[in-house]
Amino acid sequence: MPKPRRQLALDGFELQDEQKQLVEPAGNKTHSAEKTSGKETEKDSPLLKGRTVYVVDSHSLIFQVFHAIGEMTSPQGEPVNAIFGFTRDLLFLLREQKPDFIICAFDRPGPTFRHEIYPEYKADRGEMPDELSVQFPGIQQITEAFNIPILQVDAFEADDILATVAQQADRSGANCFLVTSDKDCRQLITERVKIYNIRKQSVYDQQNLDKDWGIRANQVVDFQSLVGDSVDNVPGVARIGPKTATTLLQRFDSLESIFSQLNEITGAKKTYLQDGKDDALLSRRLVRLADDVPLDFDWSAAEVGEPNIEESLRLFHAFGFQSLLPQLRALGPTKEQVKKQTSDYVCVDRLDTLQKLVKEWEKSEQISIDVETTSLQPSQAEIVGYSFSLLPERAYYIPVRGPEGEQIIDPEAALQCLRPLLENASIGKIGQNLKYDLVVLRTAGVRVAGVAFDTMIASYLLEAGRRGHSLDALALHHLGHETIKIESLIGKGKNQRKMDEVALKEITDYAAEDADIPLQLKPILEKRLHENQLGELFAKLEIPLVDILAEMEYLGIRVDIKRLQKLSKQFGARLKDLEAEIYELADGNFNIASPKQLASVLFEKLExxxxxxxxxxxSTDADVLEQLAEYHSLPEKIIEYRQFAKLKNTYVDAIPELVNANTGRVHASFNQVVAATGRLSSSDPNLQNIPIRSEEGREIRSAFLPGKDDWKLLGADYSQIELRVLAHYAEDDALIGAFERDEDIHALVASQIHDVPLADVTKEMRHSAKAVNFGVIYGQSPFGLAKALKIDRDEAAEFIDAYFARYPQIDAFLIKTLEECGKQGYVTTLFGRRREIRGIRSETEGRQRNLAERMAINTVIQGSAADLMKQSMINVARRMKKESVESKMLLQIHDELVFEVPPDELEVMETIVHEEMESVATLKVPLKVDVKCGSTWAEI
Structure with a gap:
């Protein structure tokens, strides 16, 4: 039986009356942590001696997972990413760390004793995002269901509770681990009290502290008093950094000794310390943790027992946490086990049996398919076996490779037997991530026809913001079924096997399930697509695109490896030169790639x-370096060094390794289910991130060639498609007229905002207008525009105001879009794509709402442009097939399509792309495509 619990209440959570007030509130008591009393708040517990205690800094953990995990919603559409992450971490602690006692400490809303000492304490922290605050009741419910006590006290922070509990545990002879990322807690480290980093799954102790800060735990408070903490608005001593603080404490031992022996310190440091003494002493009162928090707490309540499985299961299903069910089940017996399939999976290892089955299968209207292979790279994978399913919970696996001694079907014989079935367009093909299977089979010589339903794409359309659309996740989420994990077959790490080394008995259930589950998911997802008016977008846009992308991935693009090797030497030489310049400017050598060492040079050495x-x-990020470049030449050189290093490492050196030895081409993947706006992305390599306008980017692009020496690459690029979409939605007559007359839109906007003739528009005016035009699409603020144009913020605000005054219909469109999004909770694109936007409700304020508003506008504009591009790809591909051209569509990058074209088809291909791309949809503005040809990608 689960043990009874004494549950402490979180603010805002209504517990039963008898459960309330288990913590004696501190009320308005003024508490000074300048020197804690160290008195016992409870007698030492004999329960603890020699046992393990974990104390969770809950707010720290919740904020970590909230920002680390992408958008995630329950079946009811409520945000649950923080609940999921917190639950996952608690399960990990209980299952893997196996504590004897566990406690969750929480902050209480409202001021603490530190605010009485210093009202500006944490004043710079914004409001908690609405998407996070609404998840706290769910977090409390999960914690209750796990029978973990919650501790929180008015006027104290969770860190103070950690300090108090850690002291009790230490005194009682327990080993205590503080689960937190807060560096304040380093002051609590003792021989028995350590910090546990759950992200790295590592313990932080005195040895780590000495390595990082060069001090003892009892010097941490003084160290932080000197350095301060900008996040919590703890002032510290101005211009005293970590390195200086360490040096001072190593020499003088304590803050008191530093100030009593100031005469032994010389130069600027002495002045900084003299001027900052009051701030240092104030900071010490703020950073010292209180270890005498009044806790009315019984340690037996924190002893780990069985969770309330029934309540936990109810919550897991309500939140949609099917993927966590196995971990929950491992904690104790469940009344409701995860659903197990009663399946009929058959291994077909004889050719005559397969031939009979294929004859039957060819009578079907649809069939679910999957291919097992030796590699995740489809262009390099060898087929190990095929899986097919026509009825739920019944599937077949056809092995064509396997361990020695196993009976398999000859690979070529099986392929020829299956070819008519796979190439029959009248039989609809169902599957998960079918594009992969299509590329594998295309490489093997089979062109699969009749792609009808892809469960991964369906899930993506329904929940574009969701991170995982894997078959494992979908099976758990929609079917309550835990799939066989591939690790159970091939293992992990250096001892991992290939699929053709797995015994048929083991692989059959795994492979057959991969065909069975998509078949079971199809009616569920199909119903939801139609309920959300996404059926047409799925069937007419996303599914036809699968064939096209698979063919593009199969074809790849030819790469001049020698050209890249030459560039590697050039870039390497430039990096060497930059390195020498940087060392000269820094007056010494250091690790340029180390942010810590760079910060030391910039802020301590160069001050x-x-x-x-x-x-x-x-911080030494790019924005900071750009600002610092006004003071010194070194930051600008660091920026240049980083840019060259990234291009060399990511592209110049990496791409040759990705070239297929058999084809001489690089076969990038084009991803349909990554960008929430609907845009395609590319990977292995990510061709979209190669700079377009820089000389280095053009040099890299010059290594991409057509397949034959006398062929050309042809690029068809939509001209200002996002601005055209904006003009269409806003119905702005001035913009529409300018696009109809094919005028320079940026020059026109500059002319109208500055009220000067078009002929008098300067380069600077046009640049400003261009920044505003695109800033509208991406929701740029006056601060962002000021930064981009390097002008005063007030001037930027005036420019934006003038823009909207001149184009009120654009302003009206933006306001209307945001109002509708606020009511509906989502936005839609030109073709009906839908994206949920959280944080845009009227009660949400600050940064989170601004982000949501930018996301909403960007999705409508960029998502509609993505829809137009995808439809263009379909239309162009159909036209190319109709015209029976040899030309091939190779890449889709941003707003551009790239083709390889024989010389005699250049004219016809220009005609095709102009006609099909410019007529893809009827908008209130004309669509324009710029076409260029060249011998390399750089030339187009």
């Missing part, structure tokens, strides 16, 4: 101003 801080110290 440049600290622009912003992160948890690990002063």
């Amino acid at each position: 440049l101003p600290i622009i912003k801080k992160t948890k690990t110290g002063p």
Whole structure:
């Protein structure tokens, strides 16, 4: 039986009356942590001696997972990413760390004793996002169901509770692990109290502290008093960084000794310390954790027992946490086990049997298919076996490769037997990530026809913001079924086997399930697609695109490896030169790739101003370096070095490794289910991130060639498609007229905003207008525009105001879109694609709402442009097939399609792309396509 629990209440959560007030509130008591009393808040517990205690800094953990896990909703459409992450982490702690006691500490809303000391404490922290605050009741429910006590006290922070509990555990002889990312807790480290990093699954102790800060745990408070904490608005001593603080404490031991021996310190440091003494002493009161929090708490309530499985299962199903059910089940016996399939899976290892089955299967209207292979790279994979399913819970596996001694069917014989079935367009093909199977089979010589339903794409259309659309996740989410995991067949790491080394008895159920589950999912997902008016988008846009993308991946694009090798040497030489320049400017060598060492050079050695801080110290990101470039030449060189290093490592050196030895081409993957707006993305390599306008980017692109020496690459690029979509939606007469007259839209906007003739528009005016035009699409603020144009924020705000005054219909469109999104909770694109937008409701304020508004506008504009591009790809491919051209569609990058074309088809291909892409949809503005030809990608 689950043990009874004493549950402490989270603020805002209504528990039963007898459960309330288990913590004696501190009320308005003023508490100073300048020197804690150390008195016992409870007698030492004999329960603890020699046992293990885990204390969770719940808010720290919740914020971590909220920001780390993408959008995730329950079956009811409520955000659950933080609940999911917190639940997953608690399960991990209970299952893997096996604590004897576990406690969750929470902050209480409202001011703490530190705010009485310093009202500006944590003043710079924004409001908690609405999408997070609504998840706290669910987090409390999960914690209750796991029988884990919650501790929180008015006027104290969770860190103070950690300090108090850690002291009790330490005194009682327990080993205590504090699950937190807060560096304040380093002051609590003792021989028995350590910090547990759940992300890295590592323990942080005195040895780590000495390595990081070079100090003892009893010096942490003084260290932080000197350095301060920008996140919590703890002032510290201005211009005293971590390195200096460590040096001072190693020499003088404590804050008191530093200030009592100031005469032994010389130069600027002495001045900084003199000027900052009051701030240092104030900071010490803020950072020292209180270890005497009044807790009315019984340790027996924290002893780990069985969770309330029935309540946990109810919550897991309500939140849609099917993927966590196996971990829950491992904690104790469940009354409701995860659904297990009673399936009829057959291994077909004789050719004559397969031939008879194929004759039957050819009478079907649809069939679910899957291919098992030796590689995740479809262009390099060898087929191990085929799976087919026509009825739920019945499937067949046909092995064509396997361990020595197993009976299999000859690979070529099986392929020829299956070819008529696979190439029959009248038999609808169902599957999960069918594009992979199509590329594998195309490489083997079979062109699969009749793609009808892809469960991964269906799931993506329904929940574009969801991170996982794997078959494992979909089976759990929709069927309550736990699939066989591939690791159970082939293992992990260096001892991992290939699929053709797995015994047929083991692989049959796994492979057959991969065909069976999509068949079972189809009616469920199909129903939801139609309920959400997504059926037509799925059937007429996304599914036809699968064939086209599979063919593009199969074809790949030819790469000049020698050209890239030459570029590698050039880039390497440039990096060497930059390295020498950087060392000269820094007056010494250091690891340029180390943010920590770079920060030391910039802010301690060169004494440049600290622009912003992160948890690990002063930031050295690109934005910071750009601002620092106004003070010194070094940051600009660092920016240039990073750019060259990224291009060299990511493209120049990496792409040759991705070239298929058999084809001499690189076969990038084009992903349909990644970008929530509907745009395609590419990977292995990511061709979209190769710079377009820089000389280095053009040099890299010059290594991409047509398949034959006398052929050309042809690029068809939509001209300003997103602005045209904006003009269409806004119905702005001035913009529509400009596009109809094929005028320079940026120059026109500059002319109208600055009220000057078109002929008098300067380059700077046009640049500003262009920034605003695109800023509208991406929801750019006056701050963002000011930064982009390097102008005053007020001037940027005036420019934006003038823009909307001149184009009020655009302003009206933006307002209407956001109002409708606020009511519906989602936006739709030109072709009906839907994306849920959370954080846009009227009660949401601040940064989170601004982000949601930008996301809403961007999805409508960019998503509609993506729909137009996808439809263009379908129309162009159909026209190319109709015209029986040899030309091939190879790449889709941003708003551009790239083809390889024989010389005698250049004219006809220009005609095809112009006619099909410019007539893809009827908008209130004309669509325009710019076409260029060249011998390399750089030339188009």
